[in-house]
Amino acid sequence: MKTPLVAPELRELIQRHDISTLQDFCKFMHPMAVADYLSTLPPHDIWEVLRVLEPNLRAEIFSNLDEDVQLEVAESLTRDELAQLISDMPPDDRVDLFKKIPPEKQDLILPALAKAEREDIRKLASYPEGTAGSVMTSDYVALPPDITVREAIERIRLEAPDRETVYYAYVVDEKRRLIGLVSLKDLILAPPHKLVKDIMYRDVIYARVTDDQEDVARMIQRYDLIALPIVNGDNVLVGIITHDDAADIITQEHTEDLEKFTAIGGPHEAGVYMKTPVWHYFRYRAPWVIGLAGLELISGFIIHSFEETLSSLIILAMYLPMMAATGGNTGSQTAALVIRALALGEVSARNFFKVIFKELQVGLLIGLLLGLLLWLKVSLFAQYGQIPAGLSASKVGFAIALAFSLQVLLATFLGASLPLAASALKLDPAFVAGPTLATLMDILGMLIYFSSAKIILNL
Amino acid sequence: MKTPLVAPELRELIQRHDISTLQDFCKFMHPMAVADYLSTLPPHDIWEVLRVLEPNLRAEIFSNLDEDVQLEVAESLTRDELAQLISDMPPDDRVDLFKKIPPEKQDLILPALAKAEREDIRKLASYPEGTAGSVMTSDYVALPPDITVREAIERIRLEAPDRETVYYAYVVDEKRRLIGLVSLKDLILAPPHKLVKDIMYRDVIYARVTDDQEDVARMIQRYDLIALPIVNGDNVLVGIITHDDAADIITQEHTEDLEKFTAIGGPHEAGVYMKTPVWHYFRYRAPWVIGLAGLELISGFIIHSFEETLSSLIILAMYLPMMAATGGNTGSQTAALVIRALALGEVSARNFFKVIFKELQVGLLIGLLLGLLLWLKVSLFAQYGQIPAGLSASKVGFAIALAFSLQVLLATFLGASLPLAASALKLDPAFVAGPTLATLMDILGMLIYFSSAKIILNL
Numbered sequence: 001m002k003t004p005l006v007a008p009e010l011r012e013l014i015q016r017h018d019i020s021t022l023q024d025f026c027k028f029m030h031p032m033a034v035a036d037y038l039s040t041l042p043p044h045d046i047w048e049v050l051r052v053l054e055p056n057l058r059a060e061i062f063s064n065l066d067e068d069v070q071l072e073v074a075e076s077l078t079r080d081e082l083a084q085l086i087s088d089m090p091p092d093d094r095v096d097l098f099k100k101i102p103p104e105k106q107d108l109i110l111p112a113l114a115k116a117e118r119e120d121i122r123k124l125a126s127y128p129e130g131t132a133g134s135v136m137t138s139d140y141v142a143l144p145p146d147i148t149v150r151e152a153i154e155r156i157r158l159e160a161p162d163r164e165t166v167y168y169a170y171v172v173d174e175k176r177r178l179i180g181l182v183s184l185k186d187l188i189l190a191p192p193h194k195l196v197k198d199i200m201y202r203d204v205i206y207a208r209v210t211d212d213q214e215d216v217a218r219m220i221q222r223y224d225l226i227a228l229p230i231v232n233g234d235n236v237l238v239g240i241i242t243h244d245d246a247a248d249i250i251t252q253e254h255t256e257d258l259e260k261f262t263a264i265g266g267p268h269e270a271g272v273y274m275k276t277p278v279w280h281y282f283r284y285r286a287p288w289v290i291g292l293a294g295l296e297l298i299s300g301f302i303i304h305s306f307e308e309t310l311s312s313l314i315i316l317a318m319y320l321p322m323m324a325a326t327g328g329n330t331g332s333q334t335a336a337l338v339i340r341a342l343a344l345g346e347v348s349a350r351n352f353f354k355v356i357f358k359e360l361q362v363g364l365l366i367g368l369l370l371g372l373l374l375w376l377k378v379s380l381f382a383q384y385g386q387i388p389a390g391l392s393a394s395k396v397g398f399a400i401a402l403a404f405s406l407q408v409l410l411a412t413f414l415g416a417s418l419p420l421a422a423s424a425l426k427l428d429p430a431f432v433a434g435p436t437l438a439t440l441m442d443i444l445g446m447l448i449y450f451s452s453a454k455i456i457l458n459l
Numbered sequence: 460m461k462t463p464l465v466a467p468e469l470r471e472l473i474q475r476h477d478i479s480t481l482q483d484f485c486k487f488m489h490p491m492a493v494a495d496y497l498s499t500l501p502p503h504d505i506w507e508v509l510r511v512l513e514p515n516l517r518a519e520i521f522s523n524l525d526e527d528v529q530l531e532v533a534e535s536l537t538r539d540e541l542a543q544l545i546s547d548m549p550p551d552d553r554v555d556l557f558k559k560i561p562p563e564k565q566d567l568i569l570p571a572l573a574k575a576e577r578e579d580i581r582k583l584a585s586y587p588e589g590t591a592g593s594v595m596t597s598d599y600v601a602l603p604p605d606i607t608v609r610e611a612i613e614r615i616r617l618e619a620p621d622r623e624t625v626y627y628a629y630v631v632d633e634k635r636r637l638i639g640l641v642s643l644k645d646l647i648l649a650p651p652h653k654l655v656k657d658i659m660y661r662d663v664i665y666a667r668v669t670d671d672q673e674d675v676a677r678m679i680q681r682y683d684l685i686a687l688p689i690v691n692g693d694n695v696l697v698g699i700i701t702h703d704d705a706a707d708i709i710t711q712e713h714t715e716d717l718e719k720f721t722a723i724g725g726p727h728e729a730g731v732y733m734k735t736p737v738w739h740y741f742r743y744r745a746p747w748v749i750g751l752a753g754l755e756l757i758s759g760f761i762i763h764s765f766e767e768t769l770s771s772l773i774i775l776a777m778y779l780p781m782m783a784a785t786g787g788n789t790g791s792q793t794a795a796l797v798i799r800a801l802a803l804g805e806v807s808a809r810n811f812f813k814v815i816f817k818e819l820q821v822g823l824l825i826g827l828l829l830g831l832l833l834w835l836k837v838s839l840f841a842q843y844g845q846i847p848a849g850l851s852a853s854k855v856g857f858a859i860a861l862a863f864s865l866q867v868l869l870a871t872f873l874g875a876s877l878p879l880a881a882s883a884l885k886l887d888p889a890f891v892a893g894p895t896l897a898t899l900m901d902i903l904g905m906l907i908y909f910s911s912a913k914i915i916l917n918l
Contacts, residue, residue, distance in 0.1 A: 029662055032682050157647050166644050167626050167685075184643060185625050188616050203488055221710065223491050224703035226626075226685065243702050244683035247709065251680070254713045255799055261720060262788075262795035273800035274810070278820045285792050286825045289867065292788050293829060299780035307773060314766060321758035321783055321901050328787075329751050329894050333744050336721035340714055341732035351733070361737045366745045370752060408748070435788050442780050 010037050014045070019052050026053055026061065035064035043072040056161060059088030066272065070097050083112035086121075090164055092137035092245065095124040124239075132216045133209035135249065136230045136239030141169040145179060145197035149190045156184065165227050170237055171200050178206060178229055178237045206231055209238060214253045217246035218345065257339070260430035261332075292439050299324070299442045306450035309459045315386040316453055319374070319400055323449045326404060327411045327441030330366065334359050334415025335433035342423050349424035356416050363412030367405035375401035391457055403452035407445050414440065469496050473504070478511050485512055485520065494523035502531040515620060518547030525731070529556050542571035545580075549623055551596035551704065554583040583698075591675045592668035594708065595689045595698030600628040604638060604656035608649045615643065623701055627686050630659050637665060637688055637696045665690055668697060673712050676705035677804065716802070719889035720795070751898050758783070758901045765909035768918045774845040775912055778833070778859055782908045785863060786870045786900030789825065793818050793874025794892035801882050808883035814875050822871030826864035834860035850916060862911035866904050873899065 013022040026034050026049070038046045038061070046069070050058045062070065062085060074082055074097070086094055086109065098106065098121055110118055120138055127133025141163055143152050152169065160166045169187070171180035180200030190199045206229045207216045220228045220243055227240045303310065303320075310316055338355060341347040347355055378397030387393045415437060419429035453459060472481040485493050485508070497505045497520070505528070509517045521529065521544060533541055533556070545553055545568065557565065557580055569577055579597055586592025600618050602611050611628065619625045628646070630639035639659030649658045665688045666675045679687050679702055686699045762769065762779075769775055797814060800806040806814055837856030846852045874896060878888035912918060 028660055030660075030664055030682055033662075033664070153647065160644055160648050166647075184647075185619055188612065188625075188643075189619050201487055201489075203492075205489055205492075221703070221706045223489055226702070242683075243685070243706070244680070247680045247702070247706050250706070250710065250713075251803070254716075258717065258720065258795050258799060261717065262791040273796060273805045274813070278817055278824070281796070281817075281821045282824045285789075285821065286828055288792070289785060289789050289825050290829055290832065293781050293785050293863075296781035296784045297777075300777035303776045303779065304773075307776070310776070311770065314763075317762045317766070317769070318756075318759035320762065320779070321905065322752050322755035324780055324783055325755045325758075325894075325898060325901060326748060326752045328897075330744075330748050332721040332894070333747070336717050337732060337740070340717060344710075346732045354733070358737055358740075362740045362744065365737070365741045366748050369745055370749055373749065404752075435784075435791070438787075439784060442784060446780065 010034075010049075014049060022049065023053060027057060031057070031060045032064045034061050039065060039069055043069070043076050046073050047076060055084070055088045059085060059090075063089050063093040067096065067100060068275070071100055074101065079108055079112055083109050087113060087117050090137055091120055091124060091139055092135065092164075095121050099125060127209055130213055131209060132207050132211045132213055132230050132241060133239070135213050135245055136209070136241050137164050137245075138239050139164040140227070140229070140237075140240040141166055142172045142176070142237060143169050143182070143196055145171050145173070145195070145200070147196055148192065149187050149194050149196065149199065150192035152182065152196050153187055153192075156187070164240070164242055168225075168227050168240075170204075170229050170240070171196055172237050175234075176237055177235045178204060178231050180204060181229070204229060207241075208232070213249050214343075216241055217249040217253075218343075220246035221250065222345075253343075257343070257430050260428070261336070261434035288435065292435050295439045296442060299446045302443065302446040302450065306446075306454070309450050309454050312459055313388060313391075313396070313453060313457065315378070315382065315396065316400075316449070318386075320449070323403065323407060323445045324442045326370070327407045327445040328438030330363065330408050330411035331415040331437045331441045332434065334363075334412045335419055335429075335437055338416050338419045339429045339433055342419065342429055347420075349420050352417075352420050352424070355420060356413065359412040359416040360409065363409045366412075367408035370408060371401035371405035374404055395457065396453075399453045399456035400449075402456065403449045406448050406452070407441070410444060410448070411441050469493075469508075473508060481508065482512060486516060490516070490520045491523045493520050498524060498528055502528070502535050505532050506535060514543070514547045518544060518549075522548050522552040526556065526559060527734070530559055533560065538567055538571055542568050546572060546576050549596055550579055550583060550598055551594065551623075554580050558584060586668055589672055590668060591666050591670045591672055591689050591700060592698070594672050594704055595668070595700050596623050596704075597698050598623040599686070599688070599696075599699040600625055601631045601635070601696060602628050602641070602655055604630050604632070604654070604659070606655055607651065608646055608653050608655065608658065609651035611641065611655050612646055612651075615646070623699070624686050627684075627699075629663075629688050629696055629699075630655055631696050634693075635696055636694045637663060637690050639663060640688070663688060666700075667691070672708050673802075675700055676708040676712075677802075679705040680709065681804075712802075716798070716889050719887070720791075720893035747894065751894050754898045755901060758905045761902065761905040761909065765905075765913070768909050768913050771918055772847060772850075772855070772912060772916070774837075774841065774855065775859075775908070777845075778863075779908070782862065782866060782904045783901045785829070786866045786904040787897030789822065789867050789870035790874040790896045790900045791893065793822075793871045794878055794888075794896055797875050797878045798888045798892055801878065801888055806879075808879050811876075811879050811883070814879060815872065818871040818875040819868065822868045825871075826867035829867060830860035830864035833863055854916060855912075858912045858915035859908075861915065862904075862908045865907050865911070866900070869903060869907070870900050 010025065013025060038049060050062060053061070062073070065073070077085065086098065089097070101109070113121070124133070124136070124138065139162060141156055141159055143155060156166050156169060167184045169182050169184070170178060171182065173179050180197065180202050181204045182196055182200045186199055205219065205223055205225070207219060209230055209232050216228060220241065225243060227242045229237055230239045230241060232238050338347070375397040378400055379394040382393040382396070387396055415433070418432040418437065422429045422432050469484065472484060497508060509521060512520070521532070524532070536544065545557065548556070560568070572580070583595070583597065598621060600615055600622055602614060606614070615625050615628060626643045628641050628643070629637060630641065632638050639656065639661050640663045641655055641659045645658055664678065664682055664684070666678065668689055668691050675687060679700065684702060686701045688696055689698045689700060691697050797806070834856040837859055838853040841852040841855065846855055874892070877891040877896065881888045881891050
């Protein structure tokens with residue numbers, strides 16, 4: 001694999017102050033590759049390079065920097081330089097940066113922007129985080145339905161330098177309501193004199209500003225789209241979400257899922273690992289470790305209250321860690337499958353009983369197999385002295401095996417039903433899975449284990 | 460959000476045998492939307508609809524069906540119908556289907572295909588699973604460097620109906636070595652008489668057929684590409700991977716990561732939840748549940764061997780489940796963060812010591828805080844009778860707190876170092892995380908816990 005190695009060449013050009021070669025070089029490189037290199041320089045030097053570039057290219061490279069680097073560079077600019085740069089940025093990246101700038105500085109910059117940009121920023125910033133509106137861009141190509149293919153291509157040519165994608169053009173009526181879609185491919189294939197309305201797709205796949213950003217990203221992925229149009233409540237086209245932003249949303253959501261599965265929760269943003277300070281990780285991880293440890297006190301109290309049972313049949317202590325682990329493992333398996341299927345839209349809360357029924361079957365099979373193995377293990381291999389007088393190894397084995405079978409069955413039931421119930425209540429299913437579920441299974445497991453021993457063996 | 464609701468209209472058209480409306484209808488719908496609807500019909504009826512469509516559209520809709528539905532439909536076709544359909548499919552989907560067809564049937568179909576298609580299938584099928592070669596398509600636009608922009612657009616126009624994407628065209632020399640890239644946007648913006656070689660990007664981002672498919676997919680995502688060219692060892696262009704296939708690869712890898720984190724491993728393909736039989740889930744989940752339960756026997760033996768310590772200080776039983784859970788939770792947190800950072804390319808095995816150092820700091824902070832809280836809890840709130848004569852509650856608290864601090868520190872160390880070591884050895888880091896790590900921490904935790912009590916308290 002090859003990613004462009006620009007560092008040595010760029011460094012030389014900067015040192016030699018060879019502006020024209022520098023300009024050419026940045027023009028023919030991928031903006032992300034230039035941004036990757038610039039990130040290794042101090043903010044002042046980054047601006048030294050960006051300053052000499054043509055405004056659109058400058059804004060594009062700047063948009064590819066990490067947001068914290070963007071902020072550092074922005075700090076060192078004059079009000080007018082910053083206003084100019086912000087004007088040239090793609091609308092979605094611009095509003096993301098703007099939201100991070102301290103409010104007092106925002107108030108300084110806003111008056112320096114043209115009215116159109118100012119209103120665009122205000123509008124995009126007004127959508128709540130997590131909605132399609134908050135991640136869309138307003139840089140799309142819109143066409144009227146009554147122009148010819150030749151005219152459409154000419155319009156796209158004029159608008160292309162400023163647009164995020166020109167490969168899809170959206171057809172809108174006089175009130176800017178979305179009525180169709182033509183791809184650039186369709187346009188170059190069609191006879192030049194044909195009307196746009198005669199070649200456009202009328203059944204456009206779209207989403208609303210208020211839709212969940214993850215649902216919209218999955219739609220873009222499912223339909224293999226380069227971009228998806230976003231409309232407001234009146235079906236007026238207000239923006240698009242592009243395939244690359246959709247991919248970023250899906251990756252971000254996956255990181256969050258994995259974090260919830262591994263006891264790193266809370267309303268924090270997942271940052272770049274190396275740059276995130278130790279203190280930040282401590283703050284978000286410690287409450288989980290300590291909170292879950294606190295809950296395990298309940299399991300401890302249960303053991304404590306069955307102390308007599310435990311001391312009269314010390315072989316029970318042998319299988320205690322296995323009992324706790326098995327509940328958590330089985331529950332996690334089930335929850336992971338169900339949550340994934342929910343996220344990919346393969347099942348919904350409406351399938352509640354079907355999913356539960358399926359998981360109970362899997363749980364029954366695993367539980368019976370594990371129970372059988374444990375019964376054989378205890379009956380055949382219990383060491384001399386482990387089984388007190390008056391009890392048979394086979395009966396003790398049965399009590400232990402029964403507890404394990406019940407625990408596996410219960411773990412599949414809760415592992416499936418808790419995420420489904422959360423989803424039906426519009427909560428995040430991943431929150432009731434992972435360590436929370438494992439802790440719950442520990443507590444229930446201890447209860448089942450000692451109760452089974454006490455009842456079956458009359459202890 | 461709105462996905463096209465085609466079912467009622469399509470059903471009516473099929474019942475009325477209204478072929479021409481059906482043809483029109485399918486032409487202006489998204490192929491995936493048509494495929495979604497067709498999936499609800501029996502294989503024979505699916506073919507009844509596809510049969511009347513124009514071959515390219517037929518193949519495109521067919522490619523959007525799930526692979527098991529594709530196979531069912533393929534079963535019901537004559538050799539010639541199937542050969543025709545396979546010829547018209549996109550090369551990457553075609554080879555995926557072909558690999559699923561039983562070998563004896565493959566041998567029947569191959570002679571019915573044109574030589575070009577036959578060789579294309581053989582070539583694409585020859586790349587090992589998991590490589591860029593195995594997921595690329597051979598439907599790309601290639602241009603020579605010495606033609607004009609006008610000629611280039613004309614060529615794209617001619618090739619467009621058969622190409623997966625026409626938005627990037629790859630410039631190759633007379634030996635088909637990759638030397639540049641032009642986007643359709645650049646072409647429509649450039650003066651028509653300019654030469655392709657004068658406007659092309661020369662620093663093309665590319666990958667090799669042997670590169671890992673996940674790395675390539677992440678590259679497409681990082682650089683916001685619509686497609687990435689794939690070259691062989693001689694830099695000859697052999698295929699492209701498009702953004703939508705990259706998104707599918709990333710989602711597939713997400714699913715596999717989550718499965719490894721939740722004890723669902725093994726070389727199985729993640730299928731659609733509702734369609735995957737109970738037996739399949741049993742086969743892949745039972746070995747994990749039972750294997751991990753087996754390993755917990757080691758924890759059991761450790762408790763067994765410290766039986767005297769346990770019975771002389773029964774308060775230890777209270778904190779036993781907490782000890783096991785804390786090791787697993789802390790280890791999982793760390794491993795999840797490190798594995799995610801590895802997957803996103805934020806850290807690599809070269810950062811081994813930096814990552815370990817960072818995690819040890821987080822572990823130390825969490826360990827000290829948890830230890831302090833436990834020491835206070837035991838010293839101040841130990842019930843009468845829990846602390847045997849000759850021992851102070853504060854000393855018992857110290858022994859327990861020390862064990863927990865050490866356990867948290869060890870969990871962050873192993874949670875970070877095992878995935879990094881796996882990555883350095885080119886193994887999958889996710890395999891040494893999740894339940895495997897939790898089980899290891901259970902075993903180590905029991906050792907640390909009872910040793911600490913025995914040594915500090917002289918039991």
